[in-house]
Amino acid sequence: MIALPESLSGRLVTPGDRRYATLRSTYTTRHSPAEVLLPQTARQVVDAVRYARERGLAVAVRSGGHGLAGTSFNDGGLVIDLSALNRVDVLDERSRLVRVEAGARWAVVAKTLAPYGLAISSGDHGNVGVGGLATGGGVGWLVRRFGLTIDRVRAVEVVLADGTLIRADAEHEPELFWVVRGAGAGVGVVVAFEIEAEEIRNVGLAQLAVEATPDGAPVRQWAEHLAQAPRELSSAAVLFPYGRSIVMQITAVVAAESMRxxxxxxxxxxxxxxxxxxxxxxxxxxxxxxxxxxxxxxGQQPSLTTNSLLTMDDTAARAIMRAAAGPERTLVQLRSVGGAVNDVAPTATAYPHRHQDTLAVGSVFPPLDGPALDAAWRGVAARSDGAYVNFESRPDRAAFDRIYPGETGRRVAELWQRYDPDAVFRPALLDARRDRTGDRRR
Structure with a gap:
């Protein structure tokens, strides 16, 4: 029997522990891990990774538990829950450099930075954990003005699969720094980020609802306005049934200090x-x-989700309306991208999608399943030329190819193999890694 490291004494949760019920699952999936570890420091994460490997347990890493794929948990294995690594520190007010630990949630980050007049564009829900979002991309409320969350990351601290703790930035371990920004879940446990925040206190907020017609005109016009508007404007929209009609509920955010x-x-x-x-x-x-x-x-909201990155046109808008109005009644969400996102070169990070203007997300709920989602989304997928890892419930080989196409995918697979040769992390993407590298070890 492998003994629990002394540093993790009192940090292990197993079935029967009263804490287990709130630590066993994600927002969309329910699981039964054999053990959950709650490290408080990077050094304890090192010990947790080594302990899991010595035990031969499958490993999952959880920062906030909002991940739609459910890969931050497992059944019968060990979960490293980072919720106790939640410090948010302003390192330098002048350069706006902030250190954020991976277990913090974005609501806490925003609240902590507000007295400094700073903010980080970081997704659209305060309960999302920093680690998962800031290694996948980060499409936030200020995305067109300030880019993706990963575009503002200046350094990371990572525990690799062999238990090595490494700090990576553009000059030190640049390959690790590259892959962490967009495909970080496959290389190790990112325990902290140094992020360049933005100076902003207030934003203009509009919430409106319009009737969405079958021809997709409001959807297309929404995207067209975003594409032509100043970058201060970012927006998200949700399409949902309202009687025999479809309502488009729009949230628009302007990075401006006045309503004027x-x-x-x-x-x-x-x-x-x-x-x-x-x-x-x-x-x-x-x-x-x-x-x-x-x-x-x-696990309170079971669902299946997929997504498409695209450049909106009439055909795409009509396909989105068919998905929302079809028999599956797919929940369709739209998020503006473009702007500052597209200033970054496609090869600069492991997120290569730097020309599209819209992220379209589709979800179905029980009893509907994967085939129903695929049927509903077929027309949208035909207009897609990319996908975003954080809105994909089924991270299989096909998803890998859409999220990390071409040379990006080859480079991601090579770096996953280099930094995690035994595939300790992200087992759901193991088949994609094997297909691309020829590795067949386990």
Whole structure:
């Protein structure tokens, strides 16, 4: 029997422990790990990785538990839960450099940075953990103005599969630094990030609902306005059934300190369809990812999700409407990208998708399953030329090829093999790694 390292004494949770019920699952999936470890320091993460390997246990790593694929948990293995690594420190106010540990959640990050007048564009929900989002991409409320979350990462601290703790940046371990920004889940446990925050206190916020017509005109007009608007404007939309109609609920965020600047960017959205309701206000940035979002993730919302990155046109807009209005009643979410995202070279990070303007996300709920989602999404997928790892429930070989196409995929697979030769992390993508590298060890 392998003994638990002394440093992790009291940090092990097993079935029967009263803490187990709130630590066993993700937001969308329910699991039964044999053990959950709750390290508080990077050194304890090192000990946790070595302990898991000595025990021969499958390893999953959880930062917030919002991951749609459920890969931050397993059944019968060991989960390294990073929720106790949650410090947020402003290292240098002048350069706006912030150190954020991977177990922090974005609501806490926003609240901590607000007194400094700083913010990080970081997804759209305060309960999401830093680690999963900041290794996959990060499509936040300020995405068109400031880019993806990974575009602002300046250094990382990573525990590799052999238990080595490494700090990587553009000059030190540049290959590790490259792959962590977009495909980090396959190389190790990222325990902390140094991120260049942005100086912003308030944002213009508009919430409106319009009737979405079958021809997709409001969807296309929404994307067209975003593509032409100043980068201060970012937006997300949700399409959902309303009687016999489909409603497009739009949230628009303007990185501006006054409504005088925000209103002209928002007003064209009021004309893209029959307006059902609207509300406009100036709010502090933390209101977008509030602490009221914080909750335990216990598998309360089972679903299957896929996504497509695309450049919106009439055909894509009609396909999106068919997905939303079809018999599967797929929940369709849209997020603006483009702007600052597309300033970054496709080869600069492991996120190569630097020309599209829209991220379209489709979800189905029980009893509907994968074939139903595929049927509903077929028309959208035909217009897609990329995908985003953080909105994919089935991280198989086909998903890998869409998320990491061409040379990016070859480089990702090579670096996963280099830094994690025994495939300790991200076992769901193991088949993709094997196919690309020829490795067949386990």
């Amino acid at each position: 600047r925000a209103r002209p960017l928002i007003e064209p959205l009021l004309a893209i369809g029959r307006l059902l309701e609207q509300r406009t206000d100036l709010v502090p940035y933390p209101a977008l990812v509030p602490t009221s979002h914080l909750h335990a993730n216990v």
